[in-house]
Amino acid sequence: MDGSQGGIEEAPLQPAAVRRFLSDNPEFLTGDTGLLDELGLRVAAGNVVDFGPAALARVHAAHQREASQRQMLEETARANFSAQAQTHGAVIDILDARNHSDLARRLDELAQQRFGLTAGVIALESDSGSPAGWKMLVEGQVDLLLGGPQRLARMGFAPTALGLFGDRAETVASMAMVRMSIWEPAREGLIAFGAPDPEGFTQDMGAELVAFLARVVERTAERWPLL
Template sequence: MTDATQAMLRQEVDADAVRDFLRAAPTFLHQDPDLLSDLGLRPDASNVVDFGPLALARASAAHQREAIVRREIEATARANFSAQAQTHAAVIDLLDARNHSDLARRVDDMAALRFGLAAGVVVLEGPGRVPAGWHALIDGQIEMIMGDHGVARMGFHAPALGLFGDKLDQIKSMALVRLALWEPSRQGLLAFGSADPEGFTADMGTELVSFLARVVERTAERWPVL
């Protein structure tokens, strides 16, 4: 930086005076191409100052941001549509179950084939018979597993690993939803396990798994536990 430049920067600049000068001498910038270049501006063919590279860079950055947001919205829409389509197909699969054992098998198949999960399990608590293929718990275990999470619990919870039998080593996250079956009511769970630690997280919505739990309830109540 030259001594003259340093001296100029030390002077107090009156912005209003600069603005008034440029308005009074509109050709000043146009006649100084070096100054225009330093400011990132350029004159166009009609003698109007054009915000050349700087303006183009800003416009390009804005366009890139818009493109990223648009792609994210489109990806979310595709994922939602795919999840809805798989859910509809899963409901049909569950409704086609022939008995409790077949229902449990279809839940596990649905988890793997429809949603790419490691396992799906139907759990029943309390005294009395438990259908073949279902996981049995003694009284009080569901409350111990669910804690204060109400209807559904999402994320990793080590005490629930035993629900997944010989697949427990694969489970890194899980979705657990309460079931109420038959009259008098017996407590149960619909449990899904994922091999991905981010497959189910505590901040996820529970609408999808809760809906599937209601379908399992209604389907299971077609038959008594023999």
């Protein structure tokens, strides 16, 4: 009678039973060189089963992986802390701006001096001019630069955005751009940072800190009317 017809099924093997069997029959393990090799073990003097090179190599590799992952996490945490500290300092610089042109100048300077970037730019859609030091965009250009009307930010390299950086465009290899909405009725604009390193801003990076700076620039710019 087979198992599906009500036959007797074998009970699952229990670790305690295996241990008891090996204790009672040590030659089963010590005499099977093939099994020892598979387990990465070897029989040392006095029939004592010892860790072999394979087992030690696995332990060493696991330790190396753990150490590498821990180091990567620590480096990421330090980088995030440094970026946040620099961003908070940048906010103080922005809030000290005296007018629109001073605001643009301060953003550009902090981009270079605090973050080691090529440039920081404020741009505004307008058909009648923009504040001194700001880049003027045509209507709908913010959507084009960001890749659509629903996108709030864009990280990475965008060839169409090189014009934002003027005569420094040749040294820009990656960008971070965030949409802004200023005054009432709202005027579309953006802030953009250019980096000389292709890995400075990448598509998989979060834009939270750049977006935070954009909100600060928005609120600061609204102190003064658009003339």
